[in-house]
Amino acid sequence: MSATIPFVTPINQISLEPGSQVTITNISWQDFETILQELGENRSARLSYSQGILEVMVPLPEHERPKELISDIVKILLKISKKKYEPFGSTTFKKEGIAGVEPDACFYIKNYQQMISRRRLQSGDPPPDxxxxxxxxxxTNLEAYQAIQVPELWVYDSGKLKIYLLENGQYIQSEISPTFPNINLTQIIPDAVERSWQVGSFQALEELETIITENLD
Known part of the structure; x- marks a missing residue:
């Protein structure tokens, strides 16, 4: 269920059921910052802001399982690839005065070392890789991610994985991830998510790890 409403203060008076989405128009950057403070960090709602439009979404279990599973798959792939990383979950990333996003999951890979000690983001920190x-x-609000300049974005939607790569400030869709160039992510990830609904996430991840390891040997 989605709705478009004018700005309401305080925002925490808006009651949303799981699966609901509200779009709020004519939001200034200061409004957005105020809303973040009002809602706090311990909340179920997720926010996305770009060009004066704020989207507030409360996820369903149908959203949470793929999110967790894909995040676990990334960790498995990074481990197999011997790539170090720092996960930053649904941290709020902002481009001052322009955009703000809270990804379902995110990872620092090339810049992991810089972020090891971070308890909060600091001015000048890079976006997640x-x-x-x-x-x-x-x-997903692609314009917000473009503004924040996240170099690689995966969007899982309706049983399909789309990979977006940032080139010259714009996203282009790709079949290959530069992070994992030798793995057919657009096939194995949707298959693993579907498999998890049949046998559970633990077994789906075990099966996937076995397949990947065998193929790379």
């Missing part, structure tokens, strides 16, 4: 979004009740 990889962000993941699962679209169930809402659609």
């Amino acid at each position: 990889l962000a993941i979004e699962c679209d169930v009740t809402s659609k």
